[in-house]
């Protein structure tokens with residue numbers, strides 16, 4: 087199965103994929119994580135990408151595709167893409183890459199969350215410095231100072247500052263939201279309300295997938 091999870095910054099894409107990937111046996115490919123890793127490792131691509139990420143703008147398509155194309159090609163047993171595609175160009179490019187090997191997207195999940203909720207979530211997000219798992223200061227799982235799974239310390243993402251969150255939301259509305267219509271027209275879009283708890287949302291998605299499989 088080839089899935090995309092769409093949604094505004096902070097909608098809960100990464101959180102949902104953490105809950106879904108093992109149950110569905112799919113690999114999680116997150117362009118944001120790949121880009122941040124390239125920045126940390128000071129690779130050439132990372133150095134070119136850094137200023138766009140810290141400003142809340144989209145990293146140029148050629149950089150993202152260079153990081154991603156090989157990975158998509160290799161994962162033949164299914165994946166969930168998180169953070170890609172991010173604009174119509176990337177959406178068409180993804181179709182093209184998959185169609186080269188007679189593959190196609192099965193489903194696009196769109197997490198729908200109010201802007202006020204997003205701003206609150208991003209302002210209180212904590213990320214593990216080792217495994218990239220995401221928590222929230224409001225969440226009991228993150229009540230200590232270290233990641234409950236791997237024990238490493240938390241950090242706050244540079245782009246989770248209020249003025250950069252605003253910029254990321256603007257970028258989302260301008261470039262990424264048009265993908266909703268793109269996939270709706272293809273008949274593979276499924277909207278998911280993102281206001282409930284993470285576990286409830288995961289359950290709803292799994293129920294939907296079960297029903298879909300049985301029809």
Ligand code: AP5
Nearest residue numbers: 095096097098099100101117118145169207211221222284
């Ligand atoms: P990326 O890392 O993809 O960031 P994003 O899209 O802005 O999304 P986030 O990771 O911030 O949010 P999320 O939806 O994963 O939410 P999360 O689960 O963490 O991209 C970063 C940057 O890289 C971009 O700005 C761009 O510069 C660049 N980039 C990446 N891909 C690119 C591409 N394809 N092309 C060009 N540039 C690209 O949840 C957020 C918080 O909410 C957490 O604290 C979580 O614990 C909490 N939470 C989640 N769900 C719930 C819930 N249901 N209830 C309560 N709290 C919740």
Ligand code: MG
Nearest residue numbers: 099100101118
């Ligand atoms: Mg994420």
